[in-house]
Amino acid sequence: MIILLKKNADESQVESLKMLLRAQNIEPHVSKGSMQTLIGCVGDVAHIDPSLIEAIDVVESVQRIQEPYKAANRKFHPEDTCVDCGGVEIGAGQFGVIAGPCSVESEEQIIGVARAVKEAGAKMLRGGAFKPRTSPYAFQGLGKEGLRMLSQAKKETGLPIVTELMDFADIELFNDVDVIQIGARNMQNFNLLKEVGSYTKKPILLKRGMSATIQEFLMSAEYIMASGNANVILCERGIRTFETQLRNSLDLGVVPLLRRLSHLPIVIDPSHATGYASMVEPVSVAATAIGADALIVEVHNNPQKALCDGIQSLTPEAFASMMPKVFAIRDLVESWTKK
Numbered sequence: 001m002i003i004l005l006k007k008n009a010d011e012s013q014v015e016s017l018k019m020l021l022r023a024q025n026i027e028p029h030v031s032k033g034s035m036q037t038l039i040g041c042v043g044d045v046a047h048i049d050p051s052l053i054e055a056i057d058v059v060e061s062v063q064r065i066q067e068p069y070k071a072a073n074r075k076f077h078p079e080d081t082c083v084d085c086g087g088v089e090i091g092a093g094q095f096g097v098i099a100g101p102c103s104v105e106s107e108e109q110i111i112g113v114a115r116a117v118k119e120a121g122a123k124m125l126r127g128g129a130f131k132p133r134t135s136p137y138a139f140q141g142l143g144k145e146g147l148r149m150l151s152q153a154k155k156e157t158g159l160p161i162v163t164e165l166m167d168f169a170d171i172e173l174f175n176d177v178d179v180i181q182i183g184a185r186n187m188q189n190f191n192l193l194k195e196v197g198s199y200t201k202k203p204i205l206l207k208r209g210m211s212a213t214i215q216e217f218l219m220s221a222e223y224i225m226a227s228g229n230a231n232v233i234l235c236e237r238g239i240r241t242f243e244t245q246l247r248n249s250l251d252l253g254v255v256p257l258l259r260r261l262s263h264l265p266i267v268i269d270p271s272h273a274t275g276y277a278s279m280v281e282p283v284s285v286a287a288t289a290i291g292a293d294a295l296i297v298e299v300h301n302n303p304q305k306a307l308c309d310g311i312q313s314l315t316p317e318a319f320a321s322m323m324p325k326v327f328a329i330r331d332l333v334e335s336w337t338k339k
């Protein structure tokens with residue numbers, strides 16, 4: 001349910017309305033737009049009679065939101081959301097590239113890659129410490145030690161860090177992490193979503209599950225938001241279809257679709273979407289052209305020797321050669337939207 005307020009609504013009356021909603025176990029979220037202020041209601045609104053709310057002085061009208069996702073819904077928050085990722089803003093016109101290896105492998109490796117991607121224009125560093133691997137015999141990540149190395153790379157370069165949390169039991173190790181990634185395999189780990197959403201207001205980069213519909217994806221964002229953390233970034237990394245020639249199937253149509261349905265920032269992961277380094281540049285350029293708010297790209301100092309996802313990893317040189325093309329397209333996109 002959303003409550004549209006009258007223009008110039010009296011602040012104290014708005015406060016009383018919020019108190020009244022809280023007394024009904026509804027959490028009010030005020031969204032002040034350039035045209036109108038509205039209150040989005042999170043909670044079980046089924047028992048609320050809209051005509052009683054409409055009778056309140058400051059209320060212009062009341063609308064029910066049909067979709068099951070409320071806080072993530074654009075109707076709830078008409079303006080684009082900008083998420084502050086350790087000083088780097090993503091969304092609402094702010095664009096950035098996140099880059100780094102699939103996994104942190106050594107201090108030398110992560111600091112070297114961090115320096116190289118920063119030099120090429122990346123705004124954040126990615127690197128897995130806890131890895132969700134299909135095989136229990138494959139490299140599982142350096143864990144706590146990997147997080148320490150990421151922190152060291154952050155200290156050396158100033159780049160905020162993005163890394164995956166698989167188990168809530170590890171959350172206290174993530175104090176220095178700027179953006180917590182919830183991977184595709186955990187997109188519907190509802191307990192993890194609730195735990196992380198209630199524990200921290202740090203940005204959460206939520207990756208689309210490999211067989212998740214867009215509605216399920218948005219419902220997972222809703223879990224985090226309903227638990228108290230509105231700083232969610234949606235990451236499309238392709239889904240599994242009947243096609244096997246690419247690692248996943250990426251429908252870039254999700255960018256304008258998610259833009260219409262939600263106010264949250266949208267990130268495209270061209271590395272996991274395609275599975276091949278040679279396809280990362282064209283997909284990155286296309287994702288930028290269609291209006292993604294950010295890209296997350298795997299870059300490895302020596303892809304042939306990578307312990308994880310080497311085939312899809314760019315060398316620092318290939319990344320540096322791709323970035324001017326991405327920025328050129330981004331400039332064009334910005335010039336269209338400014339008109």
Ligand code: PEP
Nearest residue numbers: 102183184185207237272
């Ligand atoms: C990753 O980012 O390295 C990763 C495992 O991604 P996904 O969860 O999208 O497969």
Ligand code: MN
Nearest residue numbers: 102298308309
């Ligand atoms: Mn990977």
